[in-house]
Amino acid sequence: MQKELPKAYDPKQVEPKILQFWLEKKLYHAEIDKTKKPFVIVIPPPNITGALHMGHALNNTIQDVIIRIAKMNHFNALWVPGTDHGGIATQNVVERLLIKEGKTKHQLGREKFLEFMWQWRKETGDTILHQLKHLGCLCDWERTRFTMDEICSAAVYKAFKKLFDQKYIYRGERIVNWCPRCQTALADIEVEYKTQTDKLWYIKYPLKEKKGFITVATVRPETMLGDTAVAVNPEDERYKNFIGEVVILPLMNREIKIIADKVVDPEFGTGAVKVTPAHDPADFEMAQRHNLEILKVINEDAKMINVGVYSGLDRFECRKKVEEDLNKLGLIEKVEDYTHNVGICYRCGTVIEPLTSKQWFIKMKEIAQKAHKAISEGKVIYYPEVYRDYTLNWLENIKDWCISRQIWWGHRIPIWYCKNECEPFVYETTPEKCPHCSSKEVFQDQDVLDTWFSSALWPFSVFGWGIDENNSELKYFYPTQILVTGYEILYLWVARMIMMGLHFLDEVPFKEVYVHGIVRDIHGKKMSKSLGNVIDPLDIVEKYGTDALRFSLVSSTTAGRDIHLAEESFVSSRNFMNKLYNMTRFIMLNIKEEDEPELKNWLSQEILHSSENFTISEYWILDQFQKLILTIKDYYEKYLLGNISRELYDFIWFKYCDWYLETAKINLQKEEKRISTLGVLVYILEKILKLLHPVIPFFTEHIYQSVKKFLPQTKDSILETSWFEIQKIDLSKHKKEIFIFELIKEIISEIRSIRNEFKLQPNIKPKVIFTVEDNTQEAFLTEYSIYIQKLSFVDTIDIVNKKHISFSKPRYSSSAVFNISKEIGSVELYVLLEGIIDFEKEKLRLKKEIEETEKFLQLLESRLNNSEFLTKAPQEEVKKIKEKHILTKEKLEKIKKYYQEILF
RNA sequence: GGGUGCGUAGCUCAGUUGGUUAGAGUGCCGCUUUGACAUGGCGGAGGUCACAGGUUCAAGUCCUGUCGCACCCACCA
Numbered sequence: 001m002q003k004e005l006p007k008a009y010d011p012k013q014v015e016p017k018i019l020q021f022w023l024e025k026k027l028y029h030a031e032i033d034k035t036k037k038p039f040v041i042v043i044p045p046p047n048i049t050g051a052l053h054m055g056h057a058l059n060n061t062i063q064d065v066i067i068r069i070a071k072m073n074h075f076n077a078l079w080v081p082g083t084d085h086g087g088i089a090t091q092n093v094v095e096r097l098l099i100k101e102g103k104t105k106h107q108l109g110r111e112k113f114l115e116f117m118w119q120w121r122k123e124t125g126d127t128i129l130h131q132l133k134h135l136g137c138l139c140d141w142e143r144t145r146f147t148m149d150e151i152c153s154a155a156v157y158k159a160f161k162k163l164f165d166q167k168y169i170y171r172g173e174r175i176v177n178w179c180p181r182c183q184t185a186l187a188d189i190e191v192e193y194k195t196q197t198d199k200l201w202y203i204k205y206p207l208k209e210k211k212g213f214i215t216v217a218t219v220r221p222e223t224m225l226g227d228t229a230v231a232v233n234p235e236d237e238r239y240k241n242f243i244g245e246v247v248i249l250p251l252m253n254r255e256i257k258i259i260a261d262k263v264v265d266p267e268f269g270t271g272a273v274k275v276t277p278a279h280d281p282a283d284f285e286m287a288q289r290h291n292l293e294i295l296k297v298i299n300e301d302a303k304m305i306n307v308g309v310y311s312g313l314d315r316f317e318c319r320k321k322v323e324e325d326l327n328k329l330g331l332i333e334k335v336e337d338y339t340h341n342v343g344i345c346y347r348c349g350t351v352i353e354p355l356t357s358k359q360w361f362i363k364m365k366e367i368a369q370k371a372h373k374a375i376s377e378g379k380v381i382y383y384p385e386v387y388r389d390y391t392l393n394w395l396e397n398i399k400d401w402c403i404s405r406q407i408w409w410g411h412r413i414p415i416w417y418c419k420n421e422c423e424p425f426v427y428e429t430t431p432e433k434c435p436h437c438s439s440k441e442v443f444q445d446q447d448v449l450d451t452w453f454s455s456a457l458w459p460f461s462v463f464g465w466g467i468d469e470n471n472s473e474l475k476y477f478y479p480t481q482i483l484v485t486g487y488e489i490l491y492l493w494v495a496r497m498i499m500m501g502l503h504f505l506d507e508v509p510f511k512e513v514y515v516h517g518i519v520r521d522i523h524g525k526k527m528s529k530s531l532g533n534v535i536d537p538l539d540i541v542e543k544y545g546t547d548a549l550r551f552s553l554v555s556s557t558t559a560g561r562d563i564h565l566a567e568e569s570f571v572s573s574r575n576f577m578n579k580l581y582n583m584t585r586f587i588m589l590n591i592k593e594e595d596e597p598e599l600k601n602w603l604s605q606e607i608l609h610s611s612e613n614f615t616i617s618e619y620w621i622l623d624q625f626q627k628l629i630l631t632i633k634d635y636y637e638k639y640l641l642g643n644i645s646r647e648l649y650d651f652i653w654f655k656y657c658d659w660y661l662e663t664a665k666i667n668l669q670k671e672e673k674r675i676s677t678l679g680v681l682v683y684i685l686e687k688i689l690k691l692l693h694p695v696i697p698f699f700t701e702h703i704y705q706s707v708k709k710f711l712p713q714t715k716d717s718i719l720e721t722s723w724f725e726i727q728k729i730d731l732s733k734h735k736k737e738i739f740i741f742e743l744i745k746e747i748i749s750e751i752r753s754i755r756n757e758f759k760l761q762p763n764i765k766p767k768v769i770f771t772v773e774d775n776t777q778e779a780f781l782t783e784y785s786i787y788i789q790k791l792s793f794v795d796t797i798d799i800v801n802k803k804h805i806s807f808s809k810p811r812y813s814s815s816a817v818f819n820i821s822k823e824i825g826s827v828e829l830y831v832l833l834e835g836i837i838d839f840e841k842e843k844l845r846l847k848k849e850i851e852e853t854e855k856f857l858q859l860l861e862s863r864l865n866n867s868e869f870l871t872k873a874p875q876e877e878v879k880k881i882k883e884k885h886i887l888t889k890e891k892l893e894k895i896k897k898y899y900q901e902i903l904f
Numbered sequence: 905g906g907g908u909g910c911g912u913a914g915c916u917c918a919g920u921u922g923g924u925u926a927g928a929g930u931g932c933c934g935c936u937u938u939g940a941c942a943u944g945g946c947g948g949a950g951g952u953c954a955c956a957g958g959u960u961c962a963a964g965u966c967c968u969g970u971c972g973c974a975c976c977c978a979c980c981a
Binding site: 005007008009191193200216217218219220223231263264265268269272273274275276280281282283340341343386389390393394397487488490491518522523524555556558560561562564565566568569571572574575576577578579581582583584585586587588589590634642643646649650654657658661665749752753755756757759760761762792793852855856859860863866867868869870871872873874876877880881884 | 907908909910915916917918920923924925928929930931934935936938939940941943944945946947948960961962973974975976977978979980981
């Protein structure tokens with residue numbers, strides 16, 4: 001390293017070069033290697049409409065951390081990237097573009113529109129992958145897939161064909177959420193609910209055989225035109241005699257039956273409910289159970305049909321008309337206000353019309369059971385665990401999957417119909433003739449598959465399952481190791497991958513699922529353009545650097561919880577990068593050129609492992625480092641990546657820099673200590689870099705390249721080294737040194753505190769006196785007083801052995817007592833403040849200290865007076881409290897005595 | 905309506921299996937340009953751990969209830 005090093009770290013200088021280096025070395029690429037265990041992640045493919053947002057940044061950073069750790073743990077790590085065609089969402093985006101150009105998709109027609117889609121996908125579809133590359137993501141770019149590319153489409157076709165042949169796929173007239181504006185069925189998940197207050201109408205339906213009425217309540221009177229029954233609860237005493245009776249449906253004058261069904265809530269309304277199977281999901285189910293007629297009275301444009309004079313009216317106009325007509329007939333018993341949820345289209349806000357239509361479904365029950373079993377047996381492990389139970393619960397209540405969508409963008413359903421109404425058949429391309437009647441007039445289903453159908457196959461479609469299910473890549477890389485995802489697509493996607501993986505390959509698609517939360521703003525609100533609270537990851541990269549972005553994201557995560565992000569977080573991470581940079585800079589600037597061979601020699605001879613001849617701060621930092629490693633190991637096993645980052649931050653900043661580095665400065669002054677001090681500095685630096693690398697890859701790679709020349713064993717890239725190495729140094733014989741350094745730290749903090757309390761300017765260096773009671777104490781204080789002197793900015797340190805010299809307490813001073821250990825006893829510290837301090841302030845300070853100490857003593861005594869504590873608490877605990885009690889008591893007496901003296 | 909999670913310093917959050925006087929970042933106050941770093945250093949103020957009970961020698965941590973917030977599922981006329 002040059003002498004002229006900038007004082008601040010500049011990621012913009014570093015990141016492009018490092019990225020280039022990785023790409024050129026192809027460190028991202030993995031091939032089949034039977035000597036190594038594979039560790040595979042498939043990316044949750046981002047939608048091609050997407051520009052990178054914070055959610056992507058989080059999701060992919062986590063994956064990158066995991067894949068880099070795997071690589072550094074010497075697995076054959078592979079991360080497969082790709083994008084998703086995104087169905088409705090993408091079609092919408094492009095449709096809006098077209099509208100801006102004054103075109104609609106209907107004007108263009110299907111073929112032209114799709115051409116436009118593909119063109120668009122070609123131009124903008126991979127933007128997000130480029131952005132991920134710059135985020136440092138170590139995806140195998142040579143394996144980039146797209147859900148509608150040849151490889152993945154082959155899988156879609158094969159899966160569809162198999163499911164069809166196995167009779168899992170069926171076509172059914174089912175009730176779906178229909179958006180009359182968008183003209184398509186919507187998945188349940190695509191329906192939003194809005195709370196609104198409407199009128200609840202109580203309508204009297206005349207009985208046919210008897211006199212009187214049965215009254216039903218509804219908020220949608222127009223649907224009564226499609227009623228095919230009235231239902232009551234079988235247990236409802238009021239209506240027991242009505243079951244089986246026939247009523248005359250007003251306005252339509254149709255006869256409909258009164259049936260009994262236990263879903264009817266006797267508490268609601270009148271306890272009797274009108275049944276409109278074609279326009280209400282619950283009623284539809286009832287109709288299935290009771291074999292009711294399903295009468296469609298509202299069409300796809302939300303206009304009334306099959307209802308005589310009402311036909312052609314809009315559903316809301318019709319509502320008014322029905323109300324009027326019922327009023328005229330005197331059939332409205334009463335009207336109440338009623339607040340309820342109304343389903344609306346998540347895209348346009350139009351009120352959803354549930355209606356029946358022909359859709360393709362997959363029978364899910366059997367397939368779900370296999371998944372349920374596998375998850376219960378622990379074949380898929382969820383982090384955090386709660387998500388396993390959510391998934392199991394969902395699988396238990398699974399419904400058939402509606403896989404047809406009335407849009408154009410997607411995999412067109414490979415079903416063909418024949419003019420002669422033969423059985424529909426599956427054919428991948430255009431068939432020449434109907435296989436049943438050989439008619440040449442065949443036409444393909446108009447619909448496309450739900451976008452999640454191809455997503456569900458993703459973990460194996462990317463390895464070419466669709467083309468050859470026995471290919472060697474699939475055999476080697478499948479099942480994958482871990483899937484990283486947000487909890488919002490646990491059912492839509494994750495559960496379905498598990499089901500499809502088990503169904504087609506008889507193996508779960510991944511062994512582990514890492515579930516993370518959603519990135520929100522600082523107040524917990526979702527980031528959205530309309531709220532104006534979006535933080536763009538690209539802006540953050542620009543301002544603070546990629547590593548700062550990554551570090552903030554990773555260290556903010558805690559097991560499955562949402563992240564509340566504020567820009568300050570990135571400032572803090574940027575500062576940490578700078579701290580890291582300057583800490584390295586300090587070490588580099590202290591290594592002279594002529595030191596290099598000696599230093600390298602020192603590091604290679606593993607003198608370290610002999611665990612002799614270190615200073616106390618070195619024993620201490622090596623001990624702290626050992627503890628850090630064990631903690632990290634523990635966290636890694638539970639994938640607590642946030643905790644790992646926070647631990648590293650604390651260790652580096654508050655231990656390595658604040659304390660060890662400061663003492664190292666002192667040791668570097670001593671010629672005989674120079675090399676060993678530099679040695680320990682570099683030893684820990686190297687290991688820190690490796691541990692940090694998965695989270696902040698650019699910075700660590702950059703520094704590694706500079707540190708390399710001192711290291712005995714190196715690789716081209718830090719990625720090729722080991723993430724994790726248990727330290728081989730045995731520190732068990734040096735507990736005493738470690739303990740002493742802790743004590744020295746305390747003493748230094750105390751003196752600093754006293755300095756601040758009396759507002760001593762830095763140029764004022766007071767004298768400090770320690771009183772000790774024996775030679776042991778004297779010896780160690782003498783040995784280490786240099787640390788105290790330098791780090792707390794004091795002039796001289798006198799050590800008075802009370803055995804030999806009589807000692808009278810200095811008048812103007814501030815004191816403290818340090819309990820070294822039971823064996824060694826305690827030492828007293830006096831900071832001489834004569835001529836410097838305000839005497840009155842000192843009295844107040846002492847008074848406060850006495851109060852605090854008394855309070856603490858009381859606490860300890862109350863414990864020791866508790867006989868049950870003495871017998872039931874662990875012995876160690878009791879012993880600790882006892883020791884503490886004795887020492888505190890001594891301390892209190894001393895302070896009190898001193899306080900008396902100072903009062904004259 | 906059913907379920908889950910959360911409520912700890914002004915703000916955002918850590919806090920393992922219950923065990924000394926509850927921590928960090930940020931903000932605030934004071935001191936500080938000393939040869940790694942002012943994107944820094946040192947010190948400080950600030951918390952009845954939502955509330956009420958209970959279990960325990962001991963509860964931020966376990967149990968019950970209440971209130972508040974968020975989300976998931978269902979969407980029942």
